[in-house]
Amino acid sequence: MGVLAWITLLPLAGAVLTMLVPREEEAIHRGIGLGTAIITFLASLFILSDFDASKAGFQLEVDKVWVESLGIHFHLGIDGISLWLVLLTTFLMPVTLLAPQAIGTRNVRVRDFVVAMLVLEAGMIGAFLALDMFVFYVFWELMLIPMYFIIGIWGGERRLYASIKFVIYTLVGSLLMLVAILYLYAQYHAATGAFSFDYVSLVRLSLPFEPQLLCFLAFALAFAIKVPLFPLHTWLPDAHVEAPTGGSVILAGVLLKFGTYGFLRFALPMFPLATEAMAPTIAVLAVIGIVFGALMAYVQDDAKKLVAYSSVSHMGLVVLGIFTLTQIGMQGAIFQMLAHGISTGGLFLGVGLLYDRRHTRNLADFGGLWKRIPVFSACFLVIVLASVGLPGLCGFVGEFLVLLGTFGAHNEWIRSGLAGGFLPLPRILTIVSASSVILSAMYLLTMMQRIFFGPLDKPENRDPHVRDIHGRERWVFGIIIVAALATGIYPQPILSRSEKSVSGLLSLFQARLKDAKANPEATPHIYPANP
């Protein structure tokens, strides 16, 4: 078994082990959970050392027959696009489990929490690595159940509503995606006579425009709900606010990335004609989301809701980067995913810590906390600045590249004849979305100010319970800050490892597009395998 299979199955093994320990031994459960997550992270570092940045295709593949008669294989592989997302997952999970506030205020049933988090981790890693559409779908859904329980059991007041909304939204999208997957499977079978769910095979299938558009919409709905793209974002503030801190961190840090990852991995190469047709629309929706999310964040009084809406805004930027269909924009999108995972994960951890100290998230209840808890305040400021996009921190690189890519898309789109009728579009989008830099500074710094600055006039804030970070919390925030700084100051290792895969994806996309336009009447057929 390759390293990819190991890191997928390790968390599951940890979950089983945790279940075997009696319910009362909470310390052991936490220990096993944290230990498993750390071991998984260390194992995932092997991927990094084995990864060959000069290759565009999939590496370290694992391929085992699962259901032979249906052509289902347990096929995993990694490339420059999924590499960093997997590492983000394995990185955030131990950090989250290390944080004492991860479980939230309902500090009950620790064992079940650890099991849910570990199953969730396995689902996330598996879905990023899956190269078989069936396997991808199974892992995709496998993430849903633990997250549902995490919100529903350890969540806040309105957790029932939030958890069911989360599930129903996600399921509507993903089940239609399943139909599209089955359709592709049937078309592939009709064209070749072979049964296969393999991504590498199905991606070679060329469909006429109409079925492409329908399949694209089915996939895009699932992904757009996950991102979430405006106007499908309404589940997110509910889910985030009700979820316990650990749930919010993983939800914002990793789960949302499945939407944008799905666009890159599946929607673009499989449905080039539909992507071209829909790219301007999705880009516009993304920009609306950027501005709308930012404005919504600005008017929130609940710190957690503010961070949740900031996710809508920042993830809009990722979608915009992808649908510029340019090298720079897409690489920027991948980097922004990573940066958002680190900074928003940090923000949620910070808000969770504040809630732990003060039992409120209402910004009006805070004020002047810097005097009381200076170390935490400084940490939080760094994370906030990373999220705002201050140069030298992780948020800047992604944001800058996406905006650069969007601006450059103008020439790209003229050259490739994209979005024919309305060419100023990329430039307008750049200008509008650049406002997000200012807007995010506005809402995040306002939050910063209302919590940490001003007079320390509320008696509750002087309560001895409001302690500065100590013990394991130091580690949690220290690690997050180091990650934000390291990726911000020296982004090259990340960009260079995703470069080949993105350019490979883009040239594949353009070649397919050209070919499909040259023969618009072609029946479904199979492209030759890539060299």
Added chain:
Amino acid sequence: MNFDSSQIFAYLPMLIVIGMGCVVLLAETFATAASRSGLAWLGVGGCIAASVALGLQWGDAAQATTHFQGMLIVDRMSLYLDATFLVAALLTLLFAPPYLREQGFEFGEFYAMVLFGTGGMMMVAHAAGFVTLLIGIETMSLAAYVLTGSWRRNLRSSEGAMKYFLIGAFATGFLVYGMALVYGTTGGALSYTAIAAKVPEASKTPVFLFGEYFILIALFFKVAAVPFHMWAPDAYEGAPTPVTGFMAAGVKAAAFGGILRILETAFGNPLLVFDFTGWANIVVVLAAATMLLGNLAALRQENVKRLLAYSSIGHAGYILVGVAAMGLGSASAKPAVLFYLLSYTFTTLGSFGVIAWIGNRQDERLFVDDWAGLGASRPAVALAMTVFLLSLGGVPPTGGFFAKFFLFKAALESPQLYWLVVLGVLTSVVSVFYYLRIVVAMYFREPLRPLAPTDAAATRAALVITAFAVLLLGIFPGPFVDLAGPFVGK
């Protein structure tokens, strides 16, 4: 009339089950209150023996053989269904005794009826002619009526049995009438192959079509397809809980077996499948209506048994999608339906097993609210129930997911069914919503009153087996798919 004793041995599993039913009935005469539960174990032994006999036959059944003037057939499909019925019977015999003892109506006849009903189902699965189909359906149904009403002191049980019996008798009327019409118009054909041979000529007369559809209507009654579903919620709710599981899974599987066989052989001619009067269209419409009504009506139910009754109607709709796909020429539709029935049997029996477990004599705890807090007080049972509910909703990694996946995959082989599949997945989302209501109660709410379940070692063992099987069918479905039959592309 030639009679060959080897013909008898081809039906050994059925004979064992029925024979064991007779033994249980006789032994009941000598049983005391204490030894009565031993009768259930006799039945379990019978099921195991029948399974062994079935396993021995499997190799020979690769080639279908008919016996008794083409009235009965042994092939892989019938044996796969037999195995499904045996699973249903076995689990019912494990779940029922503690429940019956607790509610105070443990009679040996109950176990005998389960076995007779199973024998009837097997007859339906093997039926290749009208006479055997009728005998099978009646044996199965009579046993089901009796079982439904076996809780004599309970008004709901009697009401359910009465409704079930009256509507069932009505359906039988349709069946016999339809058979008579087909028999007349085909010049006295009784076996499916003989009918199929006469179809090109007979189908010119509308009377034949009436006969065909009368037979189908009767079978649709048995699977509770909309609009022939009216009896199901009352019968399912009224029946003693282990019986509900047995009916919802076993009877349905048998009726679908009968539908598959008759549509494939007797009415498989393209003349009867396509066009305006063809059954494919009608099955498609029924499937859509059944999925919609079953799942939407389940949304509003507070009683868990009734909720699962409506959900079971919804599942009949999904299986009908597979039947339609078979008619439209999808090669993997039949294996998909068979796999679905197997997975559904495990899941349904398991979930009704939990419902039987949770109540006691004073308090049946049939309402969703009664399940509050189960996740904290009994994590293992709650986990098993969650697995069953997720499987019913079609969420991986459970058997129910793979079954739906396989079925929809088969349906997508014919472009006419695309919209039906989309409807199917959307109703699945609806179904997840109401299944999750039970999960919500179990995990997200505090208990209202203390729990006093009907605990027994047999129940616990059966729940473990069932939950394990549901996960096995979801994670390693390969062997079960292969056993359901080979399929090659169009």
